[in-house]
Amino acid sequence: MQNKNNLINIKDLGINFGKASAVKQADMIIKQGQIMGLVGESGSGKSTLANAIIGLLPHAANIIGGTMDFEGRDMLKFTKNQWQELRGREISYVSQDPMSALNPTLRIGQLMVDIQYGSDDTNEVKLKCALDALEQVRMPNSKSRLDMYPHELSGGQKQRVCIAMAIMSRPKLLIADEITTSLDATLEVQIIKLLKELQSEIGCAMLFVTHHLTVVEALCDEVTVMYNGVIRETGSVQKVFSSPSDDYTKSLLLCDPARIQEKCRRLPVMSKLELKSISDPKMDKARIDLLAVPALSIDNLRVNFTKQRSLIDLLQRRPGMCIEAVKDATLSVAIGETVALVGESGSGKSTIARAVFRLVKAQGGRVLFDDADLLKATPHEMRAVRNRMSMMMQDPIGSLSPRTTIGAAVVEPYIISGQSSELNLGEEANRLLELVGLPSDFSNRYPHELSGGQARRVGVARALALNPKLVIADEPTAGLDVSIQGEVFNLLASLREKMKLSILIITHNLHVVRHLADRIVIIYQGQIVETGDTETIMSNPAHDYTKKLLAANLQAKY
Amino acid sequence: MTTITVKPLTKFARILQIIRELCSSPLVVFSLVIVLLFFAVGITADYIAPYDPIKIDIRNKLSGPSWDHWLGTDQLGRDVLSRLIVGTKIALYLAVTSVSIALIIGIVLGMIAAFTNQWIDWALLLVFDTVKSFPGIMFALTIVALFGPSVNSIVVVIVFSTFPSYARLVRTQVMSLRNSEFIEAQRAMGSSLPRILRLHILPNVIGPVLIVASMDVPLVIGVEAGLSFLGLGVRPPTPSWGSILNDGFLFIRNTPWIVFAAGLPLILTTVAFTSLGESLRDILDPKLRK
Numbered sequence: 115m116q117n118k119n120n121l122i123n124i125k126d127l128g129i130n131f132g133k134a135s136a137v138k139q140a141d142m143i144i145k146q147g148q149i150m151g152l153v154g155e156s157g158s159g160k161s162t163l164a165n166a167i168i169g170l171l172p173h174a175a176n177i178i179g180g181t182m183d184f185e186g187r188d189m190l191k192f193t194k195n196q197w198q199e200l201r202g203r204e205i206s207y208v209s210q211d212p213m214s215a216l217n218p219t220l221r222i223g224q225l226m227v228d229i230q231y232g233s234d235d236t237n238e239v240k241l242k243c244a245l246d247a248l249e250q251v252r253m254p255n256s257k258s259r260l261d262m263y264p265h266e267l268s269g270g271q272k273q274r275v276c277i278a279m280a281i282m283s284r285p286k287l288l289i290a291d292e293i294t295t296s297l298d299a300t301l302e303v304q305i306i307k308l309l310k311e312l313q314s315e316i317g318c319a320m321l322f323v324t325h326h327l328t329v330v331e332a333l334c335d336e337v338t339v340m341y342n343g344v345i346r347e348t349g350s351v352q353k354v355f356s357s358p359s360d361d362y363t364k365s366l367l368l369c370d371p372a373r374i375q376e377k378c379r380r381l382p383v384m385s386k387l388e389l390k391s392i393s394d395p396k397m398d399k400a401r402i403d404l405l406a407v408p409a410l411s412i413d414n415l416r417v418n419f420t421k422q423r424s425l426i427d428l429l430q431r432r433p434g435m436c437i438e439a440v441k442d443a444t445l446s447v448a449i450g451e452t453v454a455l456v457g458e459s460g461s462g463k464s465t466i467a468r469a470v471f472r473l474v475k476a477q478g479g480r481v482l483f484d485d486a487d488l489l490k491a492t493p494h495e496m497r498a499v500r501n502r503m504s505m506m507m508q509d510p511i512g513s514l515s516p517r518t519t520i521g522a523a524v525v526e527p528y529i530i531s532g533q534s535s536e537l538n539l540g541e542e543a544n545r546l547l548e549l550v551g552l553p554s555d556f557s558n559r560y561p562h563e564l565s566g567g568q569a570r571r572v573g574v575a576r577a578l579a580l581n582p583k584l585v586i587a588d589e590p591t592a593g594l595d596v597s598i599q600g601e602v603f604n605l606l607a608s609l610r611e612k613m614k615l616s617i618l619i620i621t622h623n624l625h626v627v628r629h630l631a632d633r634i635v636i637i638y639q640g641q642i643v644e645t646g647d648t649e650t651i652m653s654n655p656a657h658d659y660t661k662k663l664l665a666a667n668l669q670a671k672y
Numbered sequence: 673m674t675t676i677t678v679k680p681l682t683k684f685a686r687i688l689q690i691i692r693e694l695c696s697s698p699l700v701v702f703s704l705v706i707v708l709l710f711f712a713v714g715i716t717a718d719y720i721a722p723y724d725p726i727k728i729d730i731r732n733k734l735s736g737p738s739w740d741h742w743l744g745t746d747q748l749g750r751d752v753l754s755r756l757i758v759g760t761k762i763a764l765y766l767a768v769t770s771v772s773i774a775l776i777i778g779i780v781l782g783m784i785a786a787f788t789n790q791w792i793d794w795a796l797l798l799v800f801d802t803v804k805s806f807p808g809i810m811f812a813l814t815i816v817a818l819f820g821p822s823v824n825s826i827v828v829v830i831v832f833s834t835f836p837s838y839a840r841l842v843r844t845q846v847m848s849l850r851n852s853e854f855i856e857a858q859r860a861m862g863s864s865l866p867r868i869l870r871l872h873i874l875p876n877v878i879g880p881v882l883i884v885a886s887m888d889v890p891l892v893i894g895v896e897a898g899l900s901f902l903g904l905g906v907r908p909p910t911p912s913w914g915s916i917l918n919d920g921f922l923f924i925r926n927t928p929w930i931v932f933a934a935g936l937p938l939i940l941t942t943v944a945f946t947s948l949g950e951s952l953r954d955i956l957d958p959k960l961r962k
Contacts, residue, residue: 473860496862500861500862501862504860504861505857505860507853507854507856507860512854513853513856514857515858515871515876517876518871518872526861526863530861530863530864531862
């Protein structure tokens with residue numbers, strides 16, 4: 115029964131949070147040197163299972179049954195000291211958020227020396243080990259990084275440091291919990307490539323927890339699919355992805371927007387797979403009114419950020435540092451059209467949206483909306499304009515005021531624009547919630563009681579309250595599960611058909627946005643490098659950066 | 673208007689939940705009782721005091737506790753219990769007025785500092801730090817020398833010495849909220865600055881500030897007692913906890929109960945307000961909630 119190759123052998127494991135069960139009768143085997151992907155939606159219990167393997171379950175969690183072995187040793191009988199011996203030496207862990215995983219008050223070198231507290235070597239030897247590890251994770255200028263603080267590194271570099279720290283002890287198992295989720299598509303590809311190389315160099319096994327199916331395809335040997343605390347399917351990646359046997363896995367694969375080749379009018383969702391319908395170019399054309407004046411046109415927009423000057427700079431009349439965030443950007447959105455503005459983080463795409471709303475100051479150019487230049491509008495005129503265009507912020511929960519109920523939040527636009535007296539706000543709140551498919555009893559809830567997908571719907575409802583002509587949506591699907599991504603897209607698609615809405619979507623995810631967008635605008639380092647029809651850009655990109663971006667957006671293989 | 677009618681209900685439920693959580697620890701229940709008693713006695717002082725607190729009865733001076741005078745009498749034959757009860761009125765008045773005035777000034781200035789331009793922020797910070805760094809006793813002596821010893825002089829002293837901490841706390845909190853996405857969303861919808869401050873910033877900063885304020889209440893009572901003890905506070909013959917302590921202190925060898933009688937409520941309210949403030953902070957902290 116006990117196979118020598120099995121590193122981790124879990125049988126019938128059950129974990130409860132209080133009375134609610136988080137993991138039910140889980141079986142999992144990780145062989146030596148194997149990369150195992152663990153896939154599931156948020157709340158499916160995949161992180162709980164990963165935490166159980168490293169013995170870091172929260173206090174509220176109880177293991178209620180089953181067995182869990184590491185190289186034949188019973189992990190459930192481990193004492194605190196035995197766990198400590200194991201962690202960081204034989205099992206390492208890399209967490210989701212590289213921004214908060216590193217102590218901000220220590221230099222990278224200090225952090226990496228500190229993690230070798232168990233060894234008796236001198237600090238020079240430890241520093242040498244740290245340098246080796248940084249080189250192993252292909253950190254550029256690795257030597258100078260040792261003297262840097264975490265905030266001086268970019269997100270991808272920080273994640274490399276986390277991985278370097280995890281592999282320094284040559285662990286037998288590396289647990290990676292959603293480590294690419296907070297990274298851009300291009301960085302994601304680099305990290306996946308790095309992990310593959312490391313695995314062949316060091317030969318450690320990996321447990322890769324993610325909700326991103328294409329990442330699993332690109333990286334893993336085996337995959338385990340989890341839903342609602344139950345392991346639904348386990349097998350080699352090729353087998354599970356090409357011929358899934360479980361119904362849940364089947365629908366999950368069918369719903370992933372990145373796996374649907376043809377452009378869709380409606381995406382299938384987990385509960386309604388038959389919803390899928392291919393888009394009709396004729397209908398799309400009819401929706402867009404190219405002859406009329408565009409809903410929004412941006413001409414040569416320039417936005418500079420000046421770094422705040424210190425008191426000494428001010429006294430010496432030194433000018434502040436200036437960063438060009440947007441350089442002469444020109445784009446337009448026709449009436450009824452959906453345009454996607456695509457670029458990596460820091461490319462200035464969100465800055466364009468914020469400049470349109472005058473949340474940041476633009477240094478030059480014109481923003482034409484309803485024949486008026488918004489950059490020259492008075493605050494009073496701007497107020498009127500804000501009733502006719504609205505913005506969906508990036509963070510669905512964070513963009514809702516934490517002490518305001520949902521019902522009060524969705525009708526806020528009426529109150530702000532001074533239209534509240536003629537309306538029954540309670541009824542209006544119910545109407546808006548119904549529009550986005552939320553039950554009316556949600557109006558008494560607070561933002562922290564919602565899931566990401568529900569909060570996103572509230573954001574859509576609030577954006578549509580005043581029947582705007584233009585909606586700017588900043589990363590409408592970021593951080594959402596595959597199944598919910600489809601729902602949000604269908605919602606936007608049906609609303610634009612009903613209301614002749616113009617939409618500007620800001621995103622870094624080309625494969626998801628191509629279903630909805632009529633036109634794609636690519637932005638790179640503050641400059642718009644390519645504009646074109648969705649089909650043209652996807653099939654025949656002209657600019658080098660677009661090609662790079664397309665290559666970085668992982669393609670489904672099976 | 674379903675949303676508006678249902679909203680208070682959920683708030684009411686939330687308050688009930690806070691009270692239930694408060695009652696789970698005996699120390700907190702004890703504190704709650706003391707604080708409620710403090711308010712009740714302070715409000716009804718003139719009706720429940722058994723004797724006139726300033727009526728002199730020399731023949732009966734410095735008599736020990738008896739059925740007629742539960743806490744005895746002082747050097748002028750005045751009933752100590754009555755003086756203590758009426759003194760609670762002054763302590764309550766001081767606590768409520770000075771803390772709320774300091775709170776309002778602190779919140780307003782803190783928000784202004786966080787939301788206006790850099791120069792005003794710097795100027796206000798300079799004001800806060802200057803006021804804060806001024807030695808308390810010196811400031812109190814100056815105010816008393818200028819306006820004479822009175823309850824309102826004490827209010828001025830306390831307001832000036834506590835508002836900078838509220839303002840600093842509010843400023844820091846508002847600054848961290850200022851760039852958050854829900855504030856940006858409000859600006860994108862065209863909310864005016866007063867509306868953002870009132871509806872979206874204030875509710876999110878008021879909790880921690882109120883808790884600091886509740887922990888400042890005993891400080892206020894202590895300052896009054898201290899100043900009155902030094903003869904700089906409430907003018908005799910008006911009774912206050914500090915002046916009773918002061919009177920008792922002069923005769924501590926013969927009649928120690930006067931000092932105890934005035935000291936005990938001071939200690940009890942201090943402990944009660946502090947422990948209530950601390951447990952309120954634990955319950956209202958969003959990280960400890962859920």
